[in-house]
Amino acid sequence: MPSYVIAGALVFHRGRFQPLEVRTDGPYIAAVAPSVDRSGATVIDAAGLHLFPGIIDTHVHFREPGRTHKEDLESGSRAAVAGGVTSYLEMPNTEPSATTQALIDEKLALAASKSHANFGFFIGATADNVQELAAARRVCGIKIFMSSSTGSLLVDDPVALDRIFAQTPRQRVIAVHAECEMLMRQNAERLKHRTDFAVHSEVRDAEVAWRATRQAYELAQKHQHRLHVLHCSTARETEFFTPGRSIEAKLITAEVCPHYLLLNTSAYERLGTLAKMNPPLKSEADNRGLWQALHAGAIDCIATDHAPHTLDEKRQDIWKAPSGIPAIENSLALMLDSAARGRCSLEQLAWWMCEAPARAYRLKRKGFIEPGFDADLTLVDTTEVREVRNERQFTRVKWSPWHGQRLTGWPKMTFVRGCKVYDQGTFDEAARGSEIEYA
Ligand code: DOR
Numbered sequence: 043m044p045s046y047v048i049a050g051a052l053v054f055h056r057g058r059f060q061p062l063e064v065r066t067d068g069p070y071i072a073a074v075a076p077s078v079d080r081s082g083a084t085v086i087d088a089a090g091l092h093l094f095p096g097i098i099d100t101h102v103h104f105r106e107p108g109r110t111h112k113e114d115l116e117s118g119s120r121a122a123v124a125g126g127v128t129s130y131l132e133m134p135n136t137e138p139s140a141t142t143q144a145l146i147d148e149k150l151a152l153a154a155s156k157s158h159a160n161f162g163f164f165i166g167a168t169a170d171n172v173q174e175l176a177a178a179r180r181v182c183g184i185k186i187f188m189s190s191s192t193g194s195l196l197v198d199d200p201v202a203l204d205r206i207f208a209q210t211p212r213q214r215v216i217a218v219h220a221e222c223e224m225l226m227r228q229n230a231e232r233l234k235h236r237t238d239f240a241v242h243s244e245v246r247d248a249e250v251a252w253r254a255t256r257q258a259y260e261l262a263q264k265h266q267h268r269l270h271v272l273h274c275s276t277a278r279e280t281e282f283f284t285p286g287r288s289i290e291a292k293l294i295t296a297e298v299c300p301h302y303l304l305l306n307t308s309a310y311e312r313l314g315t316l317a318k319m320n321p322p323l324k325s326e327a328d329n330r331g332l333w334q335a336l337h338a339g340a341i342d343c344i345a346t347d348h349a350p351h352t353l354d355e356k357r358q359d360i361w362k363a364p365s366g367i368p369a370i371e372n373s374l375a376l377m378l379d380s381a382a383r384g385r386c387s388l389e390q391l392a393w394w395m396c397e398a399p400a401r402a403y404r405l406k407r408k409g410f411i412e413p414g415f416d417a418d419l420t421l422v423d424t425t426e427v428r429e430v431r432n433e434r435q436f437t438r439v440k441w442s443p444w445h446g447q448r449l450t451g452w453p454k455m456t457f458v459r460g461c462k463v464y465d466q467g468t469f470d471e472a473a474r475g476s477e478i479e480y481a
């Protein structure tokens with residue numbers, strides 16, 4: 043593995059972008075200084091660019107095993123590194139659902155053989171696998187679908203939910219898809235005559251999200267159990283979160299996705315079922331409230347909920363079309379574009395997409411550009427203007443809800459544990475990511 047010296051960039055180091063050089067040796071960062079030893083290293087001229095710690099996407103669905111016509115660990119991780127993402131945490135609603143140690147170990151072996159980025163996996167909760175959850179090893183956390191979505195995982199029985207919080211290690215992250223199954227079903231029954239796209243956002247409305255987030259909040263408090271609320275879609279549910287950046291002191295952390303910040307129910311007109319996901323898009327006021335919560339540190343991380351479905355599957359009516367959008371390869375560009383528009387700073391992006399995810403999930407040697415940390419690095423051109431095009435997507439489903447949108451700010455090169463895996467459209471086909479370790 044060659045050593046690299048990345049020279050001339052502004053490097054995110056100790057909370058700000060600074061003119062520094064970074065040297066990698068093998069899979070680690072060897073030096074970060076105004077001028078580093080160049081002997082034996084390949085020097086990369088990064089003048090005018092910004093160097094971020096590798097982007098960490100803590101919420102993706104890569105569909106392997108079982109639904110590999112939509113994506114697999116190879117295509118999903120290829121899209122990841124093309125989008126500047128060096129590490130991902132993958133969800134258990136594959137086929138079969140990853141609900142046992144044996145199935146987790148299988149996914150880890152598959153990823154080791156084909157993933158371009160570093161990988162970690164959630165174990166899925168069911169109503170009766172609490173023993174597996176309590177004993178699970180090599181997992182980033184426990185995923186609970188409190189409401190049904192893609193796949194068959196669902197735990198909505200309050201007794202079963204209580205048992206999971208009571209009987210699993212308190213420090214292990216429980217990550218919840220927080221929507222209230224009962225209210226959602228009542229709404230669906232009441233609205234079943236409707237055929238417009240926006241009905242989806244009424245079936246799973248703000249109250250549906252708020253009730254489940256409250257339930258998860260109460261369980262976390264009762265059992266003093268670490269909780270992460272996935273994909274917040276409403277301003278209202280953020281009332282349960284504590285503002286500030288002291289993640290290690292927080293019992294409850296929360297995440298938002300770019301689409302909940304940048305899209306609202308007005309998108310159905312243009313996108314139809316391509317804008318269908320769970321939880322659904324909400325109002326413009328929710329967009330604003332989620333930005334505010336992010337700025338306040340009430341929401342800690344940005345992740346994508348990358349959830350590919352084919353265009354054929356999406357070409358059904360609003361009730362039948364599957365929920366989810368491919369997102370991993372444009373999330374950094376979307377957020378850089380938001381920074382270019384003055385909605386946030388580049389330093390905040392490094393916090394929300396690198397440091398905070400590493401801290402929330404206690405990822406070893408990740409999230410920071412520091413000697414001894416993994417050489418996961420994302421080199422970015424904040425001035426490049428490029429249009430998102432379906433035909434240029436690396437996800438297997440080859441479409442993006444952002445098709446046709448011009449964005450300012452794109453990743454140029456991606457390093458995964460010291461290997462230059464992506465360089466402006468070309469990949470190092472031999473390089474592989476590694477299993478993520480947890481502190
Ligand atoms: O929109 C969604 N898609 N929400 C989920 O909860 C699951 C995901 C998927 O796996 O398709």
Ligand code: ZN
Nearest residue numbers: 219272320321
């Ligand atoms: Zn979800």
Ligand code: ZN
Nearest residue numbers: 101103133347
């Ligand atoms: Zn998800």
